[in-house]
Amino acid sequence: MSFFEDLPEPPKFSRLQALKQIYRGIRPIHNTEFTEDSYPDLTGKLCIITGMNTGIGYEAVDILLSKNCNVIGIIRTESKGLAAKEKLLAKNKGTKGSLQIVSGCDLSDFESVKATGISLQSILKDKTINLIIHNAGLMSNFNNRNNPNGIELMFATNVMGPQLLQSYIDPFFLKKDDTLKRIVWVSSLAHMGAPGPFGFNEKDPKYLDVKSRPQPTTLYGQSKACNILQAKAYGLKNDIEQYGIKSVSVFPGILNTELARDYPKIVKTVWSKIFYEPRYGAISELYGCFYPDLKTGDYVVPFGATETPRYDINAALTNGVCLKLWDYVQSEISDYLPKKK
Numbered sequence: 001m002s003f004f005e006d007l008p009e010p011p012k013f014s015r016l017q018a019l020k021q022i023y024r025g026i027r028p029i030h031n032t033e034f035t036e037d038s039y040p041d042l043t044g045k046l047c048i049i050t051g052m053n054t055g056i057g058y059e060a061v062d063i064l065l066s067k068n069c070n071v072i073g074i075i076r077t078e079s080k081g082l083a084a085k086e087k088l089l090a091k092n093k094g095t096k097g098s099l100q101i102v103s104g105c106d107l108s109d110f111e112s113v114k115a116t117g118i119s120l121q122s123i124l125k126d127k128t129i130n131l132i133i134h135n136a137g138l139m140s141n142f143n144n145r146n147n148p149n150g151i152e153l154m155f156a157t158n159v160m161g162p163q164l165l166q167s168y169i170d171p172f173f174l175k176k177d178d179t180l181k182r183i184v185w186v187s188s189l190a191h192m193g194a195p196g197p198f199g200f201n202e203k204d205p206k207y208l209d210v211k212s213r214p215q216p217t218t219l220y221g222q223s224k225a226c227n228i229l230q231a232k233a234y235g236l237k238n239d240i241e242q243y244g245i246k247s248v249s250v251f252p253g254i255l256n257t258e259l260a261r262d263y264p265k266i267v268k269t270v271w272s273k274i275f276y277e278p279r280y281g282a283i284s285e286l287y288g289c290f291y292p293d294l295k296t297g298d299y300v301v302p303f304g305a306t307e308t309p310r311y312d313i314n315a316a317l318t319n320g321v322c323l324k325l326w327d328y329v330q331s332e333i334s335d336y337l338p339k340k341k
């Protein structure tokens with residue numbers, strides 16, 4: 001029996017909505033009213049961000065340091081993290097903030113996420129966490145790649161790994177200890193291509209049967225639809241309003257980063273020529289962190305606006321389906337979760 005029996009009836013797919021969103025992805029709105037200058041000074045504040053050695057995450061940390069933020073960067077490969085740290089600190093010599101790298105976190109490998117979570121807990125003791133950005137992500141060009149448990153790699157990396165990592169951060173984050181408290185789940189326009197209904201394969205989001213897998217773009221779309229659902233479900237599950245926390249998803253923009261690294265050279269060349277610089281993606285993510293009028297479950301689009309996600313995925317934010325997805329992931333990672341005290 002599937003975990004997702006008896007899902008409600010989803011709203012119909014709208015081609016018009018898809019076209020509008022694609023257009024906005026290619027021709028984003030440049031928000032000129034809420035810019036880097038609008039962000040507060042972040043002296044004494046702490047941000048945890050994944051995948052900051054390159055791309056959007058790197059630019060976000062550059063801006064955070066320029067605002068005097070303390071940053072903990074969780075990355076996979078130590079050498080890449082340390083190289084990024086050296087460059088970022090050289091660029092931000094005057095910062096009153098700091099940058100600490102926690103390396104060895106492969107989000108697709110739950111043993112590795114658990115080990116990172118445990119070492120992170122000893123670092124976070126007595127610290128107030130203000131911002132969390134689940135930025136790291138994989139857009140693979142292959143549909144036959146798996147994590148060590150045989151789970152489709154993008155679902156493991158982009159959905160399950162971040163939710164597991166978050167469970168180790170929660171005891172230090174779910175507190176009313178500051179007025180600035182946000183969590184950002186980085187999504188994508190690609191959620192428009194996710195399977196229906198509600199953005200994930202209700203029979204098996206892990207796609208254990210490799211032969212049944214759709215195109216890589218659909219799998220990436222599924223993972224990014226789930227990020228939208230996670231943003232809302234995290235808020236509902238943890239009743240985060242009592243702590244003054246807001247949880248949002250962000251489509252950062254279509255940007256010239258290493259995201260298409262798996263794709264043929266021609267795709268990478270075209271991608272790098274026609275799309276925007278990663279700095280703009282950081283501006284979208286930081287809009288999610290700082291724009292005052294956002295509410296939990298909002299979907300931020302480039303470069304500083306909000307939109308309605310695909311209609312069935314939007315419905316999943318209020319009809320209980322996002323919670324079902326959250327519970328499903330939680331049950332699938334249960335062997336790796338922190339031990340209850």
Ligand SMILES: NC(=O)c1ccc[n+]([C@@H]2O[C@H](COP(=O)([O-])OP(=O)(O)OC[C@H]3O[C@@H](n4cnc5c(N)ncnc54)[C@H](OP(=O)(O)O)[C@@H]3O)[C@@H](O)[C@H]2O)c1
Nearest residue numbers: 051055056076106107108135136137188254255257258259
């Ligand atoms: N660029 C775009 O057009 C675009 C559009 C929509 C959404 N996004 C989203 O934006 C986020 C940042 O992407 P980006 O464009 O900056 O791409 P990027 O330049 O490829 O950076 C991705 C980051 O994620 C890390 N990462 C990938 N797989 C990982 C794993 N298994 N474990 C731990 N870290 C992992 C990478 O680490 P390594 O360097 O070690 O691989 C890197 O730090 C992603 O969530 C992506 O889906 C990007």
